[in-house]
Amino acid sequence: MREISLDRLRTLVVIADLGSFAQAARQLNLAPPTISLHVAELEARVGAPLLTRTRGQVRATAVGQTLLERARRLLADAEQALEEVRGQVAGLTGRVRLGASTGAIAHLLPSALATLQRDHPGIDVQVQVLTSQASLAALRDGRLDVGLVALPQTASKGVKLMPWRRDPILAYVPADWQPPARLTPTWLAARALILNDSGTQLSRVTAEWFAAAGLYPQARIELNYNDAIKSLVAAGYGATLLPQEGEGPELDRRIVCRALRPGLWRSLGIACREGDGDRATGHVLAALKHLRQ
Template sequence: MRELNLDRLRTLVVIAELGSFAAAARTLHLAPPTVSLHIAELEDRIGAPLLLRKRGQVRPTAIGDTLVARARRLLADADQLLDDVQRQVQGLSGRVRLGASTGALAHLLPQALEILGRQHPDIDVQVAVLTSHDTLAQLHNGTLDIGLVALPQTPVAGLAIQSWRRDPVMAFLPAGWPRPPSATPDWLAAQPLILNGAGTRLMQLTADWFAAAGHYPAPRIQLDYNDAIKSLVAAGYGAALLPHEATTPPADPRIAMLPLSPPLWRQLGIAHRDGDIERTTRHVLDVLWGLGPDQSGTKSAPELPATTLDCS
Protein backbone atom coordinates (compact mmCIF):
# COMPACT_ATOMS: atom_id res chain seq x y z
CA MET A 1 0.00 0.00 0.00
CA ARG A 2 1.86 3.09 -1.23
CA GLU A 3 -0.67 5.74 -0.14
CA LEU A 4 -2.68 6.23 3.03
CA ASN A 5 -6.20 4.91 2.59
CA LEU A 6 -9.02 7.00 4.07
CA ASP A 7 -11.01 3.90 5.04
CA ARG A 8 -8.02 2.57 6.99
CA LEU A 9 -7.55 5.95 8.67
CA ARG A 10 -11.23 6.07 9.60
CA THR A 11 -10.90 2.62 11.19
CA LEU A 12 -7.92 3.83 13.24
CA VAL A 13 -9.78 6.96 14.42
CA VAL A 14 -12.87 4.97 15.48
CA ILE A 15 -10.78 2.44 17.40
CA ALA A 16 -8.97 5.29 19.16
CA GLU A 17 -12.28 6.92 20.07
CA LEU A 18 -14.03 3.73 21.25
CA GLY A 19 -11.01 1.94 22.69
CA SER A 20 -12.05 -1.39 21.16
CA PHE A 21 -11.62 -3.30 17.92
CA ALA A 22 -14.96 -5.01 18.41
CA ALA A 23 -16.84 -1.75 19.03
CA ALA A 24 -15.18 -0.18 16.00
CA ALA A 25 -16.24 -3.14 13.86
CA ARG A 26 -19.86 -2.71 14.98
CA THR A 27 -19.82 1.06 14.40
CA LEU A 28 -18.25 0.77 10.94
CA HIS A 29 -20.35 -2.28 9.98
CA LEU A 30 -17.19 -4.27 9.26
CA ALA A 31 -16.17 -7.80 10.15
CA PRO A 32 -13.64 -7.92 13.05
CA PRO A 33 -10.93 -9.50 10.81
CA THR A 34 -11.34 -6.57 8.38
CA VAL A 35 -10.76 -4.06 11.17
CA SER A 36 -7.61 -5.94 12.24
CA LEU A 37 -6.42 -6.03 8.62
CA HIS A 38 -6.89 -2.25 8.27
CA ILE A 39 -4.67 -1.60 11.27
CA ALA A 40 -2.06 -4.15 10.14
CA GLU A 41 -1.87 -2.47 6.72
CA LEU A 42 -1.53 0.98 8.30
CA GLU A 43 1.23 -0.19 10.65
CA ASP A 44 3.02 -1.83 7.75
CA ARG A 45 2.78 1.42 5.76
CA ILE A 46 3.96 3.58 8.69
CA GLY A 47 6.57 1.10 9.86
CA ALA A 48 5.69 1.36 13.56
CA PRO A 49 2.99 0.15 16.00
CA LEU A 50 -0.02 2.48 16.13
CA LEU A 51 -2.09 0.92 18.94
CA LEU A 52 -1.37 -0.48 22.41
CA ARG A 53 -3.58 -3.26 23.77
CA LYS A 54 -3.64 -3.34 27.60
CA ARG A 55 -6.24 -4.88 29.94
CA GLY A 56 -8.92 -4.97 27.27
CA GLN A 57 -8.40 -1.30 26.42
CA VAL A 58 -6.88 -0.18 23.11
CA ARG A 59 -5.00 3.14 23.07
CA PRO A 60 -2.89 4.86 20.41
CA THR A 61 0.88 4.85 20.70
CA ALA A 62 2.63 8.23 20.50
CA ILE A 63 3.01 7.75 16.75
CA GLY A 64 -0.57 6.50 16.52
CA ASP A 65 -1.80 9.54 18.43
CA THR A 66 -0.10 11.85 15.92
CA LEU A 67 -1.62 9.93 13.05
CA VAL A 68 -5.10 9.97 14.62
CA ALA A 69 -5.00 13.77 15.04
CA ARG A 70 -3.97 14.31 11.43
CA ALA A 71 -6.42 11.65 10.23
CA ARG A 72 -9.34 13.45 11.87
CA ARG A 73 -8.51 16.58 9.86
CA LEU A 74 -8.08 14.60 6.66
CA LEU A 75 -11.40 12.82 7.12
CA ALA A 76 -13.18 16.08 7.94
CA ASP A 77 -11.68 17.68 4.81
CA ALA A 78 -12.71 14.68 2.72
CA ASP A 79 -16.26 14.86 4.04
CA GLN A 80 -16.40 18.60 3.36
CA LEU A 81 -15.02 18.04 -0.13
CA LEU A 82 -17.72 15.51 -0.91
CA ASP A 83 -20.37 17.86 0.46
CA ASP A 84 -19.06 20.79 -1.61
CA VAL A 85 -18.93 18.69 -4.78
CA GLN A 86 -22.43 17.37 -4.14
CA ARG A 87 -23.74 20.92 -3.73
CA GLN A 88 -22.14 21.81 -7.06
CA VAL A 89 -23.66 18.73 -8.71
CA GLN A 90 -27.04 19.87 -7.37
CA GLY A 91 -26.45 23.39 -8.69
CA LEU A 92 -26.48 24.96 -5.23
CA SER A 93 -22.91 26.28 -5.31
CA GLY A 94 -19.76 26.18 -7.39
CA ARG A 95 -17.65 28.14 -9.82
CA VAL A 96 -18.52 29.14 -13.37
CA ARG A 97 -15.81 30.56 -15.65
CA LEU A 98 -17.03 33.18 -18.11
CA GLY A 99 -15.25 35.08 -20.85
CA ALA A 100 -16.53 38.34 -22.33
CA SER A 101 -15.37 41.49 -24.07
CA THR A 102 -15.38 44.87 -22.35
CA GLY A 103 -18.52 45.80 -24.30
CA ALA A 104 -20.56 43.13 -22.52
CA LEU A 105 -18.85 43.72 -19.18
CA ALA A 106 -19.82 47.37 -18.81
CA HIS A 107 -23.55 46.98 -18.13
CA LEU A 108 -24.93 43.61 -19.20
CA LEU A 109 -22.80 41.33 -17.06
CA PRO A 110 -23.19 43.36 -13.84
CA GLN A 111 -26.98 43.07 -14.28
CA ALA A 112 -26.67 39.30 -14.69
CA LEU A 113 -24.43 38.97 -11.63
CA GLU A 114 -26.83 41.01 -9.51
CA ILE A 115 -29.73 38.73 -10.45
CA LEU A 116 -27.60 35.61 -9.95
CA GLY A 117 -26.52 36.86 -6.51
CA ARG A 118 -30.15 37.03 -5.42
CA GLN A 119 -31.17 33.68 -6.90
CA HIS A 120 -28.01 31.61 -6.33
CA PRO A 121 -25.73 33.43 -3.85
CA ASP A 122 -23.26 30.54 -3.54
CA ILE A 123 -22.41 30.39 -7.25
CA ASP A 124 -19.14 32.19 -7.98
CA VAL A 125 -18.69 33.57 -11.49
CA GLN A 126 -15.07 34.15 -12.46
CA VAL A 127 -14.83 36.61 -15.35
CA ALA A 128 -12.02 36.92 -17.90
CA VAL A 129 -11.82 39.89 -20.28
CA LEU A 130 -11.14 38.36 -23.69
CA THR A 131 -11.73 38.87 -27.38
CA SER A 132 -14.42 36.73 -28.96
CA HIS A 133 -11.74 34.66 -30.71
CA ASP A 134 -9.90 33.94 -27.46
CA THR A 135 -13.17 33.21 -25.66
CA LEU A 136 -14.13 30.53 -28.18
CA ALA A 137 -10.62 29.04 -28.06
CA GLN A 138 -10.74 28.74 -24.27
CA LEU A 139 -14.25 27.29 -24.35
CA HIS A 140 -13.02 24.69 -26.81
CA ASN A 141 -10.04 23.68 -24.65
CA GLY A 142 -12.14 23.57 -21.47
CA THR A 143 -10.77 26.55 -19.52
CA LEU A 144 -14.05 28.50 -19.80
CA ASP A 145 -17.67 27.42 -19.30
CA ILE A 146 -19.56 30.31 -20.94
CA GLY A 147 -18.60 32.98 -23.45
CA LEU A 148 -20.30 36.21 -24.52
CA VAL A 149 -19.13 36.73 -28.09
CA ALA A 150 -19.74 39.07 -30.99
CA LEU A 151 -21.72 37.62 -33.89
CA PRO A 152 -21.45 36.26 -36.46
CA GLN A 153 -18.85 33.60 -35.65
CA THR A 154 -17.55 30.68 -37.66
CA PRO A 155 -18.98 27.43 -36.19
CA VAL A 156 -16.59 25.61 -33.83
CA ALA A 157 -16.84 21.85 -33.38
CA GLY A 158 -18.13 20.95 -29.93
CA LEU A 159 -19.48 24.43 -29.16
CA ALA A 160 -23.01 25.80 -29.24
CA ILE A 161 -23.14 29.47 -30.29
CA GLN A 162 -26.59 31.05 -30.09
CA SER A 163 -27.90 34.54 -30.75
CA TRP A 164 -28.47 36.48 -27.53
CA ARG A 165 -28.93 40.22 -28.10
CA ARG A 166 -29.22 42.66 -30.98
CA ASP A 167 -28.54 46.20 -29.78
CA PRO A 168 -28.44 49.35 -31.91
CA VAL A 169 -25.15 51.13 -32.47
CA MET A 170 -25.62 54.83 -31.80
CA ALA A 171 -23.59 57.97 -32.41
CA PHE A 172 -22.43 59.40 -29.07
CA LEU A 173 -21.40 63.05 -29.31
CA PRO A 174 -20.92 66.10 -27.09
CA ALA A 175 -24.34 67.50 -26.23
CA GLY A 176 -23.29 71.02 -27.25
CA TRP A 177 -22.52 70.09 -30.86
CA PRO A 178 -24.95 71.18 -33.58
CA ARG A 179 -26.39 67.95 -34.93
CA PRO A 180 -28.77 66.58 -37.53
CA PRO A 181 -31.79 64.35 -36.72
CA SER A 182 -29.69 61.23 -37.46
CA ALA A 183 -26.02 60.53 -37.97
CA THR A 184 -25.03 59.52 -41.50
CA PRO A 185 -21.61 58.28 -42.62
CA ASP A 186 -21.12 61.57 -44.53
CA TRP A 187 -21.78 63.67 -41.42
CA LEU A 188 -19.82 61.54 -38.96
CA ALA A 189 -16.80 61.18 -41.27
CA ALA A 190 -16.38 64.96 -41.07
CA GLN A 191 -16.30 64.91 -37.24
CA PRO A 192 -13.37 64.11 -34.94
CA LEU A 193 -13.88 60.46 -33.99
CA ILE A 194 -13.07 58.22 -31.05
CA LEU A 195 -13.42 54.60 -32.12
CA ASN A 196 -12.85 51.13 -30.76
CA GLY A 197 -9.48 49.45 -31.06
CA ALA A 198 -8.38 47.77 -34.24
CA GLY A 199 -9.17 44.08 -34.33
CA THR A 200 -12.42 44.35 -32.37
CA ARG A 201 -15.68 43.25 -34.00
CA LEU A 202 -17.26 46.64 -33.29
CA MET A 203 -14.41 48.42 -35.08
CA GLN A 204 -14.91 46.12 -38.07
CA LEU A 205 -18.66 46.84 -38.09
CA THR A 206 -17.96 50.58 -37.88
CA ALA A 207 -15.37 50.49 -40.65
CA ASP A 208 -17.72 48.54 -42.92
CA TRP A 209 -20.55 51.02 -42.22
CA PHE A 210 -18.36 53.94 -43.26
CA ALA A 211 -16.85 52.06 -46.21
CA ALA A 212 -20.30 51.29 -47.66
CA ALA A 213 -20.68 55.07 -48.12
CA GLY A 214 -17.14 55.48 -49.46
CA HIS A 215 -15.57 56.84 -46.27
CA TYR A 216 -12.44 55.66 -44.46
CA PRO A 217 -12.03 58.10 -41.56
CA ALA A 218 -8.98 58.08 -39.32
CA PRO A 219 -9.97 58.34 -35.64
CA ARG A 220 -8.31 60.79 -33.27
CA ILE A 221 -7.89 57.94 -30.80
CA GLN A 222 -8.79 54.25 -30.50
CA LEU A 223 -9.71 52.58 -27.20
CA ASP A 224 -11.10 49.21 -26.16
CA TYR A 225 -13.06 50.50 -23.15
CA ASN A 226 -16.45 51.96 -23.99
CA ASP A 227 -16.81 53.84 -20.71
CA ALA A 228 -13.45 55.54 -21.32
CA ILE A 229 -14.63 56.47 -24.81
CA LYS A 230 -17.83 57.98 -23.37
CA SER A 231 -15.75 60.03 -20.92
CA LEU A 232 -13.78 61.51 -23.80
CA VAL A 233 -17.01 62.25 -25.68
CA ALA A 234 -18.40 64.02 -22.59
CA ALA A 235 -15.22 66.10 -22.46
CA GLY A 236 -15.86 67.25 -26.04
CA TYR A 237 -12.96 65.32 -27.54
CA GLY A 238 -14.96 63.76 -30.38
CA ALA A 239 -17.86 61.54 -31.44
CA ALA A 240 -18.07 57.76 -31.05
CA LEU A 241 -20.11 54.86 -32.41
CA LEU A 242 -21.11 52.52 -29.59
CA PRO A 243 -23.84 49.97 -28.89
CA HIS A 244 -26.69 51.11 -26.67
CA GLU A 245 -28.47 48.56 -24.49
CA ALA A 246 -32.05 49.45 -23.55
CA THR A 247 -31.33 48.78 -19.87
CA THR A 248 -28.24 51.01 -19.71
CA PRO A 249 -28.53 53.80 -17.11
CA PRO A 250 -28.86 57.36 -18.49
CA ALA A 251 -25.62 58.62 -19.92
CA ASP A 252 -23.69 61.68 -18.81
CA PRO A 253 -25.88 64.75 -19.53
CA ARG A 254 -22.95 66.15 -21.50
CA ILE A 255 -23.51 63.36 -24.07
CA ALA A 256 -26.22 63.26 -26.75
CA MET A 257 -27.06 60.19 -28.82
CA LEU A 258 -28.20 60.02 -32.41
CA PRO A 259 -29.56 57.00 -34.28
CA LEU A 260 -27.45 56.01 -37.28
CA SER A 261 -28.73 56.25 -40.82
CA PRO A 262 -28.53 53.62 -42.19
CA PRO A 263 -28.98 51.75 -38.88
CA LEU A 264 -26.21 49.53 -37.53
CA TRP A 265 -26.55 46.71 -35.00
CA ARG A 266 -24.18 45.06 -32.54
CA GLN A 267 -25.08 41.38 -32.20
CA LEU A 268 -23.96 39.28 -29.27
CA GLY A 269 -24.17 35.53 -28.77
CA ILE A 270 -23.80 33.10 -25.91
CA ALA A 271 -21.40 30.22 -26.41
CA HIS A 272 -20.90 27.07 -24.35
CA ARG A 273 -19.78 23.51 -24.88
CA ASP A 274 -22.20 21.02 -26.41
CA GLY A 275 -23.50 18.11 -24.37
CA ASP A 276 -24.38 17.90 -20.70
CA ILE A 277 -24.19 21.24 -18.89
CA GLU A 278 -23.49 21.40 -15.16
CA ARG A 279 -26.36 22.82 -13.14
CA THR A 280 -24.33 25.77 -11.89
CA THR A 281 -23.48 26.70 -15.49
CA ARG A 282 -27.13 26.23 -16.46
CA HIS A 283 -28.22 28.67 -13.73
CA VAL A 284 -25.85 31.33 -15.11
CA LEU A 285 -27.07 30.68 -18.66
CA ASP A 286 -30.69 31.03 -17.55
CA VAL A 287 -29.95 34.44 -16.02
CA LEU A 288 -28.13 35.59 -19.16
CA TRP A 289 -30.98 34.45 -21.41
CA GLY A 290 -33.31 36.49 -19.22
CA LEU A 291 -31.37 39.62 -20.26
CA GLY A 292 -31.96 38.89 -23.94
CA PRO A 293 -34.82 40.53 -25.84
CA ASP A 294 -36.83 37.35 -25.20
CA GLN A 295 -36.24 33.93 -23.64
CA SER A 296 -34.86 32.48 -26.88
CA GLY A 297 -32.47 35.37 -27.38
CA THR A 298 -33.47 35.64 -31.05
CA LYS A 299 -35.94 38.52 -31.07
CA SER A 300 -34.54 41.72 -32.54
CA ALA A 301 -34.60 44.96 -30.63
CA PRO A 302 -37.20 47.44 -31.89
CA GLU A 303 -36.25 50.01 -34.47
CA LEU A 304 -35.35 53.38 -32.97
CA PRO A 305 -37.15 56.50 -34.22
CA ALA A 306 -35.10 58.78 -36.45
CA THR A 307 -34.94 61.52 -33.83
CA THR A 308 -32.26 62.84 -31.54
CA LEU A 309 -31.95 60.95 -28.28
CA ASP A 310 -30.55 63.29 -25.63
CA CYS A 311 -29.65 61.67 -22.32
CA SER A 312 -29.72 64.92 -20.38
Protein backbone atom coordinates in the same frame (compact mmCIF):
# COMPACT_ATOMS: atom_id res chain seq x y z
CA MET B 1 6.03 3.44 -1.29
CA ARG B 2 2.43 2.48 -0.54
CA GLU B 3 0.06 5.29 0.50
CA ILE B 4 -1.95 5.09 3.73
CA SER B 5 -5.58 4.25 2.98
CA LEU B 6 -8.28 6.56 4.34
CA ASP B 7 -10.34 3.46 5.12
CA ARG B 8 -7.58 2.18 7.40
CA LEU B 9 -7.34 5.57 9.11
CA ARG B 10 -11.11 5.64 9.58
CA THR B 11 -10.94 2.22 11.22
CA LEU B 12 -8.25 3.46 13.63
CA VAL B 13 -10.29 6.55 14.55
CA VAL B 14 -13.48 4.55 15.21
CA ILE B 15 -11.62 2.02 17.37
CA ALA B 16 -10.06 4.83 19.41
CA ASP B 17 -13.40 6.61 19.79
CA LEU B 18 -15.30 3.48 20.88
CA GLY B 19 -12.44 1.82 22.77
CA SER B 20 -13.32 -1.55 21.27
CA PHE B 21 -12.46 -3.58 18.18
CA ALA B 22 -15.82 -5.37 18.32
CA GLN B 23 -17.88 -2.18 18.55
CA ALA B 24 -15.85 -0.62 15.73
CA ALA B 25 -16.52 -3.66 13.54
CA ARG B 26 -20.28 -3.31 14.15
CA GLN B 27 -20.30 0.43 13.45
CA LEU B 28 -18.26 0.09 10.27
CA ASN B 29 -20.17 -3.00 9.18
CA LEU B 30 -16.94 -4.97 8.85
CA ALA B 31 -15.90 -8.41 10.06
CA PRO B 32 -13.71 -8.36 13.22
CA PRO B 33 -10.75 -9.96 11.37
CA THR B 34 -10.92 -7.14 8.83
CA ILE B 35 -10.72 -4.55 11.61
CA SER B 36 -7.66 -6.28 13.05
CA LEU B 37 -6.10 -6.47 9.58
CA HIS B 38 -6.56 -2.72 9.05
CA VAL B 39 -4.72 -1.94 12.29
CA ALA B 40 -1.98 -4.48 11.53
CA GLU B 41 -1.42 -2.89 8.09
CA LEU B 42 -1.14 0.58 9.62
CA GLU B 43 1.28 -0.64 12.30
CA ALA B 44 3.41 -2.35 9.65
CA ARG B 45 3.35 0.85 7.60
CA VAL B 46 4.54 3.11 10.46
CA GLY B 47 6.73 0.47 12.12
CA ALA B 48 5.32 0.85 15.65
CA PRO B 49 2.29 -0.23 17.75
CA LEU B 50 -0.67 2.15 17.51
CA LEU B 51 -3.07 0.65 20.06
CA THR B 52 -2.79 -1.14 23.40
CA ARG B 53 -5.32 -3.36 25.13
CA THR B 54 -5.60 -2.99 28.92
CA ARG B 55 -8.35 -4.85 30.83
CA GLY B 56 -10.51 -4.99 27.72
CA GLN B 57 -10.08 -1.26 26.99
CA VAL B 58 -8.32 -0.24 23.78
CA ARG B 59 -6.17 2.91 23.99
CA ALA B 60 -3.88 4.69 21.55
CA THR B 61 -0.13 4.63 22.10
CA ALA B 62 1.86 7.88 21.87
CA VAL B 63 2.60 7.11 18.21
CA GLY B 64 -1.01 6.14 17.69
CA GLN B 65 -2.22 9.43 19.20
CA THR B 66 -0.02 11.41 16.79
CA LEU B 67 -1.42 9.48 13.84
CA LEU B 68 -4.99 9.86 15.15
CA GLU B 69 -4.69 13.66 15.23
CA ARG B 70 -3.56 13.70 11.62
CA ALA B 71 -6.12 11.07 10.61
CA ARG B 72 -9.04 13.11 11.96
CA ARG B 73 -7.93 16.14 9.92
CA LEU B 74 -7.42 14.06 6.77
CA LEU B 75 -10.83 12.44 7.10
CA ALA B 76 -12.49 15.82 7.71
CA ASP B 77 -10.73 17.30 4.65
CA ALA B 78 -11.78 14.34 2.52
CA GLU B 79 -15.40 14.69 3.65
CA GLN B 80 -15.36 18.42 2.95
CA ALA B 81 -13.95 17.77 -0.54
CA LEU B 82 -16.74 15.27 -1.21
CA GLU B 83 -19.37 17.73 0.01
CA GLU B 84 -18.01 20.43 -2.27
CA VAL B 85 -18.02 18.07 -5.26
CA ARG B 86 -21.54 16.85 -4.45
CA GLY B 87 -22.69 20.46 -4.26
CA GLN B 88 -21.16 21.20 -7.64
CA VAL B 89 -22.70 18.10 -9.21
CA ALA B 90 -26.07 19.14 -7.77
CA GLY B 91 -25.64 22.67 -9.13
CA LEU B 92 -25.57 24.23 -5.66
CA THR B 93 -21.95 25.37 -5.91
CA GLY B 94 -19.33 25.70 -8.61
CA ARG B 95 -17.00 28.03 -10.43
CA VAL B 96 -17.86 29.30 -13.91
CA ARG B 97 -15.35 31.23 -16.05
CA LEU B 98 -16.94 33.88 -18.25
CA GLY B 99 -15.40 36.16 -20.87
CA ALA B 100 -16.97 39.37 -22.20
CA SER B 101 -16.20 42.89 -23.40
CA THR B 102 -15.93 45.78 -20.96
CA GLY B 103 -19.28 47.16 -22.14
CA ALA B 104 -21.13 43.90 -21.54
CA ILE B 105 -19.44 43.48 -18.16
CA ALA B 106 -20.35 47.00 -17.07
CA HIS B 107 -23.91 47.25 -18.35
CA LEU B 108 -25.36 43.78 -18.99
CA LEU B 109 -23.72 41.31 -16.60
CA PRO B 110 -24.65 42.99 -13.27
CA SER B 111 -28.35 42.20 -13.69
CA ALA B 112 -27.66 38.55 -14.57
CA LEU B 113 -25.19 38.17 -11.70
CA ALA B 114 -27.67 39.68 -9.24
CA THR B 115 -30.27 37.10 -10.31
CA LEU B 116 -27.70 34.31 -10.02
CA GLN B 117 -26.60 35.46 -6.56
CA ARG B 118 -30.20 35.48 -5.37
CA ASP B 119 -31.12 32.04 -6.75
CA HIS B 120 -27.75 30.23 -6.60
CA PRO B 121 -25.48 31.97 -4.08
CA GLY B 122 -22.96 29.12 -4.07
CA ILE B 123 -21.94 29.68 -7.71
CA ASP B 124 -18.83 31.81 -8.24
CA VAL B 125 -18.57 33.51 -11.65
CA GLN B 126 -15.04 34.54 -12.57
CA VAL B 127 -15.23 37.30 -15.18
CA GLN B 128 -12.46 38.07 -17.67
CA VAL B 129 -12.28 41.03 -20.05
CA LEU B 130 -11.85 39.40 -23.47
CA THR B 131 -12.59 40.20 -27.10
CA SER B 132 -14.97 37.89 -28.94
CA GLN B 133 -12.11 36.11 -30.71
CA ALA B 134 -10.20 35.65 -27.47
CA SER B 135 -13.30 34.23 -25.76
CA LEU B 136 -13.86 31.70 -28.56
CA ALA B 137 -10.21 30.63 -28.45
CA ALA B 138 -10.38 30.19 -24.66
CA LEU B 139 -13.55 28.11 -24.99
CA ARG B 140 -11.88 25.83 -27.53
CA ASP B 141 -8.87 25.40 -25.24
CA GLY B 142 -10.98 24.67 -22.15
CA ARG B 143 -9.88 27.87 -20.36
CA LEU B 144 -13.39 29.39 -20.41
CA ASP B 145 -16.91 28.08 -19.81
CA VAL B 146 -19.09 30.89 -21.24
CA GLY B 147 -18.37 33.78 -23.59
CA LEU B 148 -20.45 36.78 -24.63
CA VAL B 149 -19.44 37.41 -28.23
CA ALA B 150 -20.36 39.78 -31.03
CA LEU B 151 -22.13 38.10 -33.94
CA PRO B 152 -21.68 36.87 -36.58
CA GLN B 153 -18.87 34.46 -35.74
CA THR B 154 -17.61 31.39 -37.55
CA ALA B 155 -18.68 28.26 -35.72
CA SER B 156 -15.85 25.98 -34.60
CA LYS B 157 -15.79 22.37 -33.50
CA GLY B 158 -16.77 21.89 -29.88
CA VAL B 159 -18.21 25.40 -29.40
CA LYS B 160 -21.91 26.23 -29.54
CA LEU B 161 -23.20 29.72 -30.42
CA MET B 162 -26.66 30.99 -29.45
CA PRO B 163 -28.16 34.38 -30.45
CA TRP B 164 -28.71 36.50 -27.35
CA ARG B 165 -29.34 40.22 -27.85
CA ARG B 166 -29.72 42.77 -30.64
CA ASP B 167 -28.95 46.29 -29.44
CA PRO B 168 -29.05 49.53 -31.47
CA ILE B 169 -25.77 51.28 -32.20
CA LEU B 170 -26.00 55.01 -31.47
CA ALA B 171 -23.83 58.05 -32.02
CA TYR B 172 -22.35 59.80 -28.99
CA VAL B 173 -21.37 63.35 -29.91
CA PRO B 174 -20.00 66.39 -28.03
CA ALA B 175 -23.05 68.48 -27.09
CA ASP B 176 -21.54 71.72 -28.42
CA TRP B 177 -21.45 70.23 -31.92
CA GLN B 178 -25.26 70.68 -31.96
CA PRO B 179 -25.96 67.56 -34.05
CA PRO B 180 -29.28 66.93 -35.83
CA ALA B 181 -31.81 64.43 -34.48
CA ARG B 182 -30.50 61.58 -36.66
CA LEU B 183 -26.97 61.26 -37.91
CA THR B 184 -25.93 59.97 -41.31
CA PRO B 185 -22.60 58.47 -42.40
CA THR B 186 -21.87 61.66 -44.36
CA TRP B 187 -22.38 63.92 -41.32
CA LEU B 188 -20.18 61.78 -39.07
CA ALA B 189 -17.44 61.09 -41.63
CA ALA B 190 -16.80 64.83 -41.90
CA ARG B 191 -15.90 65.01 -38.19
CA ALA B 192 -13.28 63.61 -35.83
CA LEU B 193 -14.08 60.05 -34.79
CA ILE B 194 -13.07 57.88 -31.83
CA LEU B 195 -13.85 54.26 -32.68
CA ASN B 196 -13.32 50.75 -31.37
CA ASP B 197 -10.04 49.21 -32.46
CA SER B 198 -9.96 47.45 -35.81
CA GLY B 199 -9.76 43.96 -34.33
CA THR B 200 -13.31 44.06 -32.94
CA GLN B 201 -16.60 43.03 -34.52
CA LEU B 202 -18.03 46.48 -33.66
CA SER B 203 -15.28 48.10 -35.74
CA ARG B 204 -16.14 45.89 -38.73
CA VAL B 205 -19.87 46.63 -38.44
CA THR B 206 -19.18 50.37 -38.20
CA ALA B 207 -16.82 50.30 -41.20
CA GLU B 208 -19.45 48.47 -43.28
CA TRP B 209 -22.04 51.12 -42.34
CA PHE B 210 -19.78 53.90 -43.63
CA ALA B 211 -18.72 51.85 -46.68
CA ALA B 212 -22.35 51.37 -47.75
CA ALA B 213 -22.41 55.15 -48.24
CA GLY B 214 -19.09 55.08 -50.10
CA LEU B 215 -17.19 56.53 -47.14
CA TYR B 216 -14.01 55.26 -45.46
CA PRO B 217 -13.20 57.64 -42.60
CA GLN B 218 -10.06 57.20 -40.50
CA ALA B 219 -10.52 57.24 -36.74
CA ARG B 220 -8.67 59.94 -34.84
CA ILE B 221 -8.01 57.34 -32.17
CA GLU B 222 -8.94 53.66 -31.67
CA LEU B 223 -9.71 52.21 -28.25
CA ASN B 224 -11.34 49.09 -26.87
CA TYR B 225 -12.73 50.57 -23.66
CA ASN B 226 -16.13 52.21 -24.10
CA ASP B 227 -16.10 54.32 -20.94
CA ALA B 228 -12.74 55.80 -21.93
CA ILE B 229 -14.13 56.57 -25.39
CA LYS B 230 -17.10 58.40 -23.85
CA SER B 231 -14.75 60.41 -21.64
CA LEU B 232 -12.92 61.59 -24.76
CA VAL B 233 -16.23 62.47 -26.41
CA ALA B 234 -17.17 64.54 -23.35
CA ALA B 235 -13.87 66.36 -23.69
CA GLY B 236 -14.81 67.32 -27.25
CA TYR B 237 -12.12 65.11 -28.79
CA GLY B 238 -14.48 63.44 -31.27
CA ALA B 239 -17.70 61.48 -31.84
CA THR B 240 -18.16 57.75 -31.51
CA LEU B 241 -20.51 54.89 -32.42
CA LEU B 242 -21.34 52.50 -29.59
CA PRO B 243 -24.11 50.00 -28.83
CA GLN B 244 -26.80 50.90 -26.34
CA GLU B 245 -26.17 48.28 -23.65
CA GLY B 246 -29.00 47.97 -21.16
CA GLU B 247 -30.12 51.10 -19.39
CA GLY B 248 -26.57 52.31 -18.83
CA PRO B 249 -25.53 55.19 -16.58
CA GLU B 250 -26.74 58.73 -17.15
CA LEU B 251 -24.69 60.46 -19.81
CA ASP B 252 -22.27 63.26 -19.09
CA ARG B 253 -24.11 66.52 -19.87
CA ARG B 254 -21.34 67.33 -22.36
CA ILE B 255 -22.46 64.37 -24.52
CA VAL B 256 -25.61 63.98 -26.59
CA CYS B 257 -26.82 60.65 -27.96
CA ARG B 258 -28.35 60.39 -31.43
CA ALA B 259 -29.93 57.63 -33.50
CA LEU B 260 -28.38 56.73 -36.85
CA ARG B 261 -29.88 56.91 -40.34
CA PRO B 262 -29.85 54.26 -41.67
CA GLY B 263 -30.14 52.33 -38.43
CA LEU B 264 -27.31 50.12 -37.22
CA TRP B 265 -27.42 47.18 -34.83
CA ARG B 266 -24.97 45.12 -32.78
CA SER B 267 -25.86 41.45 -32.23
CA LEU B 268 -24.49 39.50 -29.29
CA GLY B 269 -24.42 35.77 -28.78
CA ILE B 270 -23.69 33.37 -25.95
CA ALA B 271 -20.91 30.88 -26.65
CA CYS B 272 -20.30 27.74 -24.62
CA ARG B 273 -18.77 24.33 -25.12
CA GLU B 274 -20.92 21.65 -26.72
CA GLY B 275 -22.17 18.83 -24.52
CA ASP B 276 -24.21 18.62 -21.35
CA GLY B 277 -21.85 20.77 -19.22
CA ASP B 278 -22.18 21.05 -15.46
CA ARG B 279 -25.20 22.43 -13.66
CA ALA B 280 -23.41 25.54 -12.43
CA THR B 281 -22.73 26.58 -16.03
CA GLY B 282 -26.35 25.78 -16.85
CA HIS B 283 -27.54 28.17 -14.12
CA VAL B 284 -25.28 30.94 -15.48
CA LEU B 285 -26.63 30.38 -19.00
CA ALA B 286 -30.20 30.55 -17.69
CA ALA B 287 -29.52 33.85 -15.91
CA LEU B 288 -28.02 35.30 -19.08
CA LYS B 289 -30.89 34.10 -21.27
CA HIS B 290 -33.26 35.89 -18.90
CA LEU B 291 -31.74 39.15 -20.17
CA ARG B 292 -32.46 38.27 -23.78
CA GLN B 293 -34.06 41.22 -25.52
